[in-house]
Amino acid sequence: MQNLGPVISKVGLEKHGISNYAVAYWNLTPADLYEHAIVNLEAELSDGGAIVATTGEYTGRSPKDKFIVEEAESKSDIWWGDVNKSFSADKFDRLRQKMLAYMQGGEFYVQDLYGGTDENYRLPVRIITEQAWHNLFASNMFVRPPLEERADFDPQFTVIQCPGFQAVPEIDGTNSEAFILLSLKERQILIGGTQYAGEIKKSIFGVLNYLLPAQNVMPMHCSANDGDGGSAVFFGLSGTGKTTLSADATRTLVGDDEHGWSDDGIFNFEGGCYAKAINLTAEAEPEIFATTRMFGTVLENVVIDENTRVPDFTDVSLAENTRVSYPIDSIPNSSETGKAGHPTNLIMLTADAFGVLPPVSKLTADQAMYHFLSGYTSKVAGTERGITEPQSAFSACFGAPFMPRHPSAYAKLLGEKIEKHNVNCWLVNTGWTGGPYGTGKRMILSYTRAMITAILDGSLSGVETAADPVFGLFIPTSCPNVPDGVLHPRETWTDKDAYDKAAKKLAGLFEENFKAYEEYVSASVKAIAIRG
Numbered sequence: 001m002q003n004l005g006p007v008i009s010k011v012g013l014e015k016h017g018i019s020n021y022a023v024a025y026w027n028l029t030p031a032d033l034y035e036h037a038i039v040n041l042e043a044e045l046s047d048g049g050a051i052v053a054t055t056g057e058y059t060g061r062s063p064k065d066k067f068i069v070e071e072a073e074s075k076s077d078i079w080w081g082d083v084n085k086s087f088s089a090d091k092f093d094r095l096r097q098k099m100l101a102y103m104q105g106g107e108f109y110v111q112d113l114y115g116g117t118d119e120n121y122r123l124p125v126r127i128i129t130e131q132a133w134h135n136l137f138a139s140n141m142f143v144r145p146p147l148e149e150r151a152d153f154d155p156q157f158t159v160i161q162c163p164g165f166q167a168v169p170e171i172d173g174t175n176s177e178a179f180i181l182l183s184l185k186e187r188q189i190l191i192g193g194t195q196y197a198g199e200i201k202k203s204i205f206g207v208l209n210y211l212l213p214a215q216n217v218m219p220m221h222c223s224a225n226d227g228d229g230g231s232a233v234f235f236g237l238s239g240t241g242k243t244t245l246s247a248d249a250t251r252t253l254v255g256d257d258e259h260g261w262s263d264d265g266i267f268n269f270e271g272g273c274y275a276k277a278i279n280l281t282a283e284a285e286p287e288i289f290a291t292t293r294m295f296g297t298v299l300e301n302v303v304i305d306e307n308t309r310v311p312d313f314t315d316v317s318l319a320e321n322t323r324v325s326y327p328i329d330s331i332p333n334s335s336e337t338g339k340a341g342h343p344t345n346l347i348m349l350t351a352d353a354f355g356v357l358p359p360v361s362k363l364t365a366d367q368a369m370y371h372f373l374s375g376y377t378s379k380v381a382g383t384e385r386g387i388t389e390p391q392s393a394f395s396a397c398f399g400a401p402f403m404p405r406h407p408s409a410y411a412k413l414l415g416e417k418i419e420k421h422n423v424n425c426w427l428v429n430t431g432w433t434g435g436p437y438g439t440g441k442r443m444i445l446s447y448t449r450a451m452i453t454a455i456l457d458g459s460l461s462g463v464e465t466a467a468d469p470v471f472g473l474f475i476p477t478s479c480p481n482v483p484d485g486v487l488h489p490r491e492t493w494t495d496k497d498a499y500d501k502a503a504k505k506l507a508g509l510f511e512e513n514f515k516a517y518e519e520y521v522s523a524s525v526k527a528i529a530i531r532g
Helices: 030-040 088-101 132-140 148-150 198-215 242-247 287-292 367-374 407-420 446-455 496-512 523-529
Strands: 001-006 024-027 042-046 051-053 066-069 086-089 107-117 121-130 155-163 180-183 188-192 218-226 231-237 252-255 258-262 265-268 271-276 298-302 324-328 343-350 360-363 376-379 391-394 424-429 465-467 472-474
Touching: 030 042, 030 051, 030 132, 030 472, 042 271, 051 132, 088 155, 088 188, 107 132, 107 180, 107 198, 121 198, 132 198, 132 271, 132 298, 132 324, 155 198, 180 198, 180 258, 188 198, 198 218, 198 258, 198 407, 218 242, 218 407, 231 242, 231 265, 231 360, 242 343, 242 446, 252 258, 252 265, 271 287, 271 496, 343 367, 343 376, 343 446, 360 367, 367 407, 367 496, 367 523, 424 446, 424 496, 496 523
Parallel strands: 001 024, 024 107, 051 298, 066 086, 066 180, 121 155, 155 188, 231 343, 343 424
Antiparallel strands: 042 051, 107 121, 180 188, 218 231, 218 252, 218 258, 258 265, 271 324, 298 324, 360 424, 360 472, 376 391, 465 472
């Protein structure tokens, strides 16, 4: 067995049951990993210097293939159901032994990294991958210790990722040949059958979402920035503008996707960003676009011209979920520490395709709990055959797929921190106005940016508000650089009766969805659900 690399940890691979391998490459630099990925024919080089890899069949997360091992120590803490599906310890052990046997005689790559920028709460993680480009992805996405510190690195959680190893569902008890298995007792994650790199990132996010609440740290699926007026966090599901709206050249970017909120403030879980690349342009998102022409960046499922090697971000022939992974310091105004103080403002983003939610509204603490547990956005009508109207999408805590505990555990923790630190809470709708999708139009980005600016600089805090009669939201009567008529959604509709009908329908969907949480919330939060 050979162990090669600039720094090899004294805590060897036997800790993970790995033995009889040919070569393990430890903590290789991006340059080394580039060479390995290209020589191994895993990836290509683009004209700008980024590496380009494809993932085959799996071009996104595979939630139906994700399981948590049912173990006595954690069983009562897990929110079991469609999101967190159970897997027996015996089946996990058998599949792990098969995977370890598959690795014998092979070559693989090891990175020792941290999940979290805060030294008091960060999780030492070891990422072991079958391919070099996945190791580069991990190096981008997690917090990188100096090489000299890795000699004594002792991982507290390990990801073993072997896309070439496929499960046999009939024998192994998985849903398909792909699997993502988390054992909290063994402190190990097994990933097989899928090359999609995001599974590595999100598996550790799930672990932090389990571990940190016990330390009074609120894990959050959000972006965050800092500047005049204090820090701000932006919750939001895919397509709501979480990354775009937190990217502000006048403020410091703390992170774009995963954060914790401790007694000391907020901190990034990651050392990099994993941005969507579809239709990416230098004009719309110049800082992210610039990273696609930097050494060390990974372009995932992005099509490049076979002659010029120039990426085509409009080409969706490989996947709609094209991605770009880069270290966060590739962004000029990123935080050097990945930390900031307690947030002054908490912003929940939604893209309402019904066109009935206000573009900006002030939330009470109870309303913040209600909308956090609801986690609402909508799927656009017409994107799938047979869909003729918008479809609601509710994801508790704006990240249910990554939450091992019951949503009420996170909501309770968030509510306590909002109250303790007197945080201003807002709901911002980046969706449709003047009518639903197909009739109205998407909210103008410059207006939304103006609303965000007014929130962050305090301009909206003292503005008079009017209560929405359907949703009870408090709508500012004015906002700098935004026409007053835009602020009240009913006024933007030509057909007022159609608005009333659509608003009533969405309110009913909120009410129906919230029934699952009523027993876990206070009477005042429950009253919001009933009124909605």
